Amino acid sequence: MKFGVRLAYFLFGGLLGVLILVFFLQNKKAEFCYLPNCRVLKNIRSKKMTISPEAQQKLDESWVNLDDIRNCTKDGDVDFSRSKEKYKGGTTYIIEGENTNGEPIEIEMVNYDNKVLLKTIKKI
The missing domain is CATH 1.20.5 (Single alpha-helices involved in coiled-coils or other helix-helix interfaces)
Incomplete structure (x- = not known):
């Protein structure tokens, strides 16, 4: 042939x-979820989220809400160069995303075995 x-x-x-x-x-x-960014975000979304007092203060300021945080954990970008620090038995991840007004925000989350802690929220 x-x-x-x-x-x-x-x-x-x-x-x-x-x-x-x-x-x-x-x-x-x-869904295709084999890349590192996708795997970390999927792992964070699968766990119960607790909010630190510092992050709750930012949420009370009304420029960001929990829907923005959920969108960041769905469509955000993990900054691996500043992530992976140990914090009280968990791993810290810096996630960059946007709020509903289109302003760039940065959230810091600590990933534990059975929960996720929303540590800080910042405007970039």
Whole structure:
């Protein structure tokens, strides 16, 4: 068999396989979460969140709310160069995102085994 025919068979089979995978994975609502940023945010979202008094004071100022924090843990960017410090038995992560007004904010969260602590909130 010539190379062109083999290549056509290979591409047809690959395309058919991809279409079948898309069809099945679309119904399962599976998500691709193998990158470090996605894995950290998914782990943080899966745990119960507690709020420190300092962060509660910022939330009371009304320029940021809990929906903004949830959006940061969903669509934010983890700054790994400033993260991964140990804090009272947990790991600190700095997450950059935006509030509902489009202003950039930075949240500091401490990830424990069974909970997440919202430590600080800052405007950038």
